[in-house]
Amino acid sequence: xxxxxxxxxxxxxxxxxxxxxxxxxxxxxxxxxxxxxxxxxxxxxxxxxxxxxxxxxxxxxxxxxxxxxxxxxxxxxxxxxxxxxxxxxxxxxxxxxxxxxxxxxxxxxxxxxxxxxxxxxxxxxxxxxxxxxxxxxxxxxxxxxxxxxxxxxxxxxxxxxxxxxxxxxxxxxxxxxxxxxxxxxxxxxxxxxxxxxxxxxxxxxxxxxxxxxxxxxxxxxxxxxxxxxxxxxxxxxxxxxxxxxxxxxxxxxxxxxxxxxxxxxxxxxxxxxxxxx
Ligand SMILES: C[S@@+](CC[C@H](N)C(=O)[O-])C[C@H]1O[C@@H](n2cnc3c(N)ncnc32)[C@H](O)[C@@H]1O
Numbered sequence: 001x002x003x004x005x006x007x008x009x010x011x012x013x014x015x016x017x018x019x020x021x022x023x024x025x026x027x028x029x030x031x032x033x034x035x036x037x038x039x040x041x042x043x044x045x046x047x048x049x050x051x052x053x054x055x056x057x058x059x060x061x062x063x064x065x066x067x068x069x070x071x072x073x074x075x076x077x078x079x080x081x082x083x084x085x086x087x088x089x090x091x092x093x094x095x096x097x098x099x100x101x102x103x104x105x106x107x108x109x110x111x112x113x114x115x116x117x118x119x120x121x122x123x124x125x126x127x128x129x130x131x132x133x134x135x136x137x138x139x140x141x142x143x144x145x146x147x148x149x150x151x152x153x154x155x156x157x158x159x160x161x162x163x164x165x166x167x168x169x170x171x172x173x174x175x176x177x178x179x180x181x182x183x184x185x186x187x188x189x190x191x192x193x194x195x196x197x198x199x200x201x202x203x204x205x206x207x208x209x210x211x212x213x214x215x216x217x218x219x220x221x222x223x224x225x226x227x228x229x230x231x232x233x234x235x236x237x238x239x240x241x242x243x244x245x246x247x248x249x250x251x252x253x254x255x256x257x258x259x260x261x262x263x264x265x266x267x268x269x270x271x272x273x274x275x276x277x
């Protein structure tokens with residue numbers, strides 16, 4: 001799946017984006033750096049440079065993006081196939097790539113409704129071009145103001161928040177600073193979940209020395225990327241019933257045939273799914 005936009009970025013190559021004035025080309029973008037690390041085409045020189053500020057520290061760190069993506073897909077399959085969820089809000093959805101949430105969900109049930117949310121307007125531009133049915137939409141909004149996401153009329157068109165729904169926050173809370181109060185934001189999201197809803201979260205884990213070095217690389221190059229402890233990550237799920245096996249290294253969460261096995265950086269990433277009682 002691709003955005004279908006054409007045009008060149010400031011470096012005359014790379015990202016396929018419309019030359020929209022509200023798009024940020026002067027600073028690296030999390031979405032474009034992630035796309036680069038995943039092997040996509042929607043990035044500029046400034047993003048590649050940012051990526052190498054952490055890839056130079058731990059060259060295998062690109063695997064974390066793949067692990068994140070696979071965890072996200074497994075959590076969607078769980079929600080739809082096992083937990084009966086038929087509506088999902090994907091916060092920090094990223095630039096469309098292969099195996100997006102609605103595609104994974106629609107393999108199980110084509111009627112599943114999905115709202116994609118990202119604070120990067122380039123995501124909106126690309127996602128709009130590829131969304132072609134009325135089960136899926138995309139909005140530009142920020143995780144740091146959850147009420148704006150849940151109260152958006154576009155969200156309400158597809159999500160009945162009185163019924164159980166799924167929320168994905170895959171690979172974003174670690175891009176919030178401590179001052180942003182990520183645990184407080186997770187609490188606000190949990191407050192908006194109806195009983196029987198599910199929340200999937202995955203993040204960097206900072207329990208070993210190389211995590212501190214990687215964090216430095218992320219902060220220097222991208223300006224965000226905190227590697228938090230088990231306890232800090234566990235706190236995001238306070239008040240929820242954890243779906244077995246709980247919060248674990250992301251590749252140990254219900255692995256399937258696509259899950260990478262025992263690679264050198266898997267202890268730097270955690271994931272879990274909780275259910276609102
Ligand atoms: C690492 S990517 C993860 C993409 C996707 N969730 C996945 O699992 O493949 C993080 C995404 O979160 C978005 N993002 C970062 N901070 C955000 C915020 N405060 N609110 C909404 N989106 C945010 C970025 O623009 C980027 O697209």
